[in-house]
Amino acid sequence: MTAPRGSVKGIKGPATLEDVAREAGVSRALASLVMRQKPQVSEERRARVLAAATKLGYRPNAIARSLASRRSSTVGVLLNDLHNPFFAEIYDGIEQVARRRGYRILLSTGGRSRAREEAALEAFLESRVDGLILVSTLLTEAKINQAASMAPVALVSRTSRSPVVDSVLTDDVLGAELAVAHLIELGHRRIVHIDGGRNPGSRPRRKGYERAMDAAGLKRLVISGDFSESGGAEAAGRLLALAETTTAVLTSNDMAAAGVMDRLAEAGYSIPGDISVVGYDNTSLAQMRQVNLTTINQPRGEMGRLAMQAVLERIEGGRTKAVSHVTTPTLVVRGSTGPAPGSS
Amino acid sequence: MTAPRGSVKGIKGPATLEDVAREAGVSRALASLVMRQKPQVSEERRARVLAAATKLGYRPNAIARSLASRRSSTVGVLLNDLHNPFFAEIYDGIEQVARRRGYRILLSTGGRSRAREEAALEAFLESRVDGLILVSTLLTEAKINQAASMAPVALVSRTSRSPVVDSVLTDDVLGAELAVAHLIELGHRRIVHIDGGRNPGSRPRRKGYERAMDAAGLKRLVISGDFSESGGAEAAGRLLALAETTTAVLTSNDMAAAGVMDRLAEAGYSIPGDISVVGYDNTSLAQMRQVNLTTINQPRGEMGRLAMQAVLERIEGGRTKAVSHVTTPTLVVRGSTGPAPGSS
DNA sequence: CCTCCTCCTGAGAGCGCTCTAATCTTGCTC
DNA sequence: GAGCAAGATTAGAGCGCTCTCAGGAGGAGG
Numbered sequence: 001m002t003a004p005r006g007s008v009k010g011i012k013g014p015a016t017l018e019d020v021a022r023e024a025g026v027s028r029a030l031a032s033l034v035m036r037q038k039p040q041v042s043e044e045r046r047a048r049v050l051a052a053a054t055k056l057g058y059r060p061n062a063i064a065r066s067l068a069s070r071r072s073s074t075v076g077v078l079l080n081d082l083h084n085p086f087f088a089e090i091y092d093g094i095e096q097v098a099r100r101r102g103y104r105i106l107l108s109t110g111g112r113s114r115a116r117e118e119a120a121l122e123a124f125l126e127s128r129v130d131g132l133i134l135v136s137t138l139l140t141e142a143k144i145n146q147a148a149s150m151a152p153v154a155l156v157s158r159t160s161r162s163p164v165v166d167s168v169l170t171d172d173v174l175g176a177e178l179a180v181a182h183l184i185e186l187g188h189r190r191i192v193h194i195d196g197g198r199n200p201g202s203r204p205r206r207k208g209y210e211r212a213m214d215a216a217g218l219k220r221l222v223i224s225g226d227f228s229e230s231g232g233a234e235a236a237g238r239l240l241a242l243a244e245t246t247t248a249v250l251t252s253n254d255m256a257a258a259g260v261m262d263r264l265a266e267a268g269y270s271i272p273g274d275i276s277v278v279g280y281d282n283t284s285l286a287q288m289r290q291v292n293l294t295t296i297n298q299p300r301g302e303m304g305r306l307a308m309q310a311v312l313e314r315i316e317g318g319r320t321k322a323v324s325h326v327t328t329p330t331l332v333v334r335g336s337t338g339p340a341p342g343s344s
Numbered sequence: 345m346t347a348p349r350g351s352v353k354g355i356k357g358p359a360t361l362e363d364v365a366r367e368a369g370v371s372r373a374l375a376s377l378v379m380r381q382k383p384q385v386s387e388e389r390r391a392r393v394l395a396a397a398t399k400l401g402y403r404p405n406a407i408a409r410s411l412a413s414r415r416s417s418t419v420g421v422l423l424n425d426l427h428n429p430f431f432a433e434i435y436d437g438i439e440q441v442a443r444r445r446g447y448r449i450l451l452s453t454g455g456r457s458r459a460r461e462e463a464a465l466e467a468f469l470e471s472r473v474d475g476l477i478l479v480s481t482l483l484t485e486a487k488i489n490q491a492a493s494m495a496p497v498a499l500v501s502r503t504s505r506s507p508v509v510d511s512v513l514t515d516d517v518l519g520a521e522l523a524v525a526h527l528i529e530l531g532h533r534r535i536v537h538i539d540g541g542r543n544p545g546s547r548p549r550r551k552g553y554e555r556a557m558d559a560a561g562l563k564r565l566v567i568s569g570d571f572s573e574s575g576g577a578e579a580a581g582r583l584l585a586l587a588e589t590t591t592a593v594l595t596s597n598d599m600a601a602a603g604v605m606d607r608l609a610e611a612g613y614s615i616p617g618d619i620s621v622v623g624y625d626n627t628s629l630a631q632m633r634q635v636n637l638t639t640i641n642q643p644r645g646e647m648g649r650l651a652m653q654a655v656l657e658r659i660e661g662g663r664t665k666a667v668s669h670v671t672t673p674t675l676v677v678r679g680s681t682g683p684a685p686g687s688s
Numbered sequence: 689c690c691t692c693c694t695c696c697t698g699a700g701a702g703c704g705c706t707c708t709a710a711t712c713t714t715g716c717t718c
Numbered sequence: 719g720a721g722c723a724a725g726a727t728t729a730g731a732g733c734g735c736t737c738t739c740a741g742g743a744g745g746a747g748g
Binding site for chain 4: 410411414
């Protein structure tokens with residue numbers, strides 16, 4: 001038994017506003033006003049239209065609505081990696097605001113590939129999203145600016161010199177400094193930084209490390225890595241091969257830190273007995289007791305919320321001046337850091 | 345300096361197909377044929393249209409296209425929890441097929457709340473998605489069937505008696521049996537199951553546990569839990585309070601297993617020395633050396649791919665008979681399981 | 689009882705594109 | 719060179735909705 005679709009004659013799709021209006025005995029325009037909850041409709045008519053809509057199982061066609069109103073009420077969100085729990089919480093913040101304000105979210109992932117991010121961006125633009133949130137994107141400035149000429153853009157965890165793009169970031173220089181200060185306080189002197197390669201956010205973290213090390217008069221050593229577990233493990237391998245005596249490692253994200261810890265443990269080092277490890281992001285991963293990682297927290301939910309709000313301010317509020325929200329990172333001490341060996 | 349949008353007169357938006365056609369000196373219909381890569385167009389005209397499109401920076405309006413063609417080329421994907429890495433990989437599989445076949449994905453998360461899932465479903469339907477993939481959804485059969493009357497639906501990790509809905513699942517009964525068999529082989533006799541509460545997939549896993557225990561003539565003990573770390577920890581707490589002597593715990597997902605391990609370790613038990621723990625899903629979490637969890641693998645990427653293919657078969661192939669793909673789980677032995685204490 | 693205002697209501701013109709049906713070209717055949 | 723099939727191109731009618739605007743219904747004021 002197939003469910004009867006729509007109403008009266010022949011093969012008709014879902015009920016349209018026209019059908020509802022006819023059923024209620026009013027004009028299509030009036031029915032439209034009711035569906036959009038406009039005030040200038042008499043209670044009696046409103047009730048009649050609503051009843052008709054329910055009777056016919058009417059469901060507004062968002063596509064037609066978008067075409068006619070020239071607004072899609074949709075914001076495109078581009079995450080570069082769904083697997084990183086860091087992004088899930090940013091998404092939560094975005095989603096929360098979107099839901100409250102009646103916006104839909106079109107989500108895409110770049111899969112850590114620039115080409116795929118470009119394709120996703122193009123798809124967003126074709127879908128005529130009203131706004132765009134690019135999280136830790138790999139896109140070039142040029143592409144971002146081009147997109148910004150079509151719809152408001154907010155960047156998360158990525159800076160931009162563009163005057164037409166909003167951004168939400170954490171003071172990563174400070175974050176890294178916090179981490180290094182913590183290690184120094186624990187007596188560490190040989191502190192290595194495994195950086196995040198070309199990922200956005202990687203550079204300021206390295207800079208914070210360098211600045212803090214310089215300020216303390218300590219020798220810097222940076223090993224290149226990336227934002228993944230395997231990248232961290234691989235970098236740790238290279239660190240071990242250097243035969244440098246190191247007592248602490250600052251990584252540039254938690255996943256990389258987990259990889260580093262793996263590799264070090266495998267090589268027989270005890271953490272934090274022999275080597276202390278600090279991550280970055282305070283993802284759910286770091287919070288797990290088995291990982292128990294000292295790390296730098298970024299207020300992710302808040303960041304997502306700020307980004308969505310920034311976009312909405314441009315869409316609905318007409319703001320045109322770029323804003324940049326810089327949130328403050330905090331140090332979260334857990335079990336992966338301890339006194340430097342030999343320092344009483 | 346604001347970027348000039350579109351072309352000629354006044355405040356015009358982005359270039360339209362009409363503009364392109366005019367620029368190329370052909371009809372709108374012809375330009376449309378070119379944009380849709382239809383073959384019946386002479387090379388000369390095709391090139392002219394393409395050149396005009398490039399010149400004007402034309403970008404097809406997906407909304408207008410959807411309205412006119414009555415297909416959105418979009419599939420809605422509802423994940424119930426973005427934080428569970430299990431879902432990220434299913435999404436990868438879905439996305440991979442979607443990309444290859446030219447479909448967009450509209451993603452929503454239910455946030456583990458049925459009300460929010462219902463709202464998300466409604467939004468999908470209003471957006472006139474061509475198909476729907478519900479992953480481990482909390483939605484009622486009635487809602488699912490109603491949705492299925494509007495667009496093809498595929499369920500992942502959730503069964504349905506409905507004859508109009510496709511489903512992709514893992515043989516969870518077998519999975520749990522595999523886990524129990526493994527534990528028995530290691531000499532365990534007192535094996536407790538911490539189940540997944542009302543989450544889809546939880547029931548067959550419990551059934552597999554019960555069946556395997558019965559078959560071995562062992563006493564069953566099920567403690568209710570859920571699919572989260574905190575739920576696992578909490579259930580482990582209740583297990584400890586029972587003062588039962590237990591040597592092995594089978595949880596119903598990896599996150600819960602991590603919570604269980606936390607709680608047990610905190611209570612002074614060594615894993616797997618005193619108690620063995622088995623998870624379920626083989627998420628990236630289980631693979632981490634720090635967690636190193638013996639677990640049951642589900643072919644997630646494959647499951648996502650199958651779901652997307654099933655939906656496409658209905659959209660494009662016109663299939664109407666329901667299919668149900670059952671994938672085979674496998675046991676992945678890691679460090680969280682070992683011989684039962686006392687069994688040589 | 690008529691005018692002016694304030695509210696409502698309904699007609700109609702699109703939004704940018706697809707798609708069917710009709711028209712126009714060509715290239716062949718005989 | 720007429721006749722015609724096959725291929726290339728175009729006109730035109732929507733898809734379902736929003737939105738502007740003219741016009742109608744009441745009520746207050748004169």
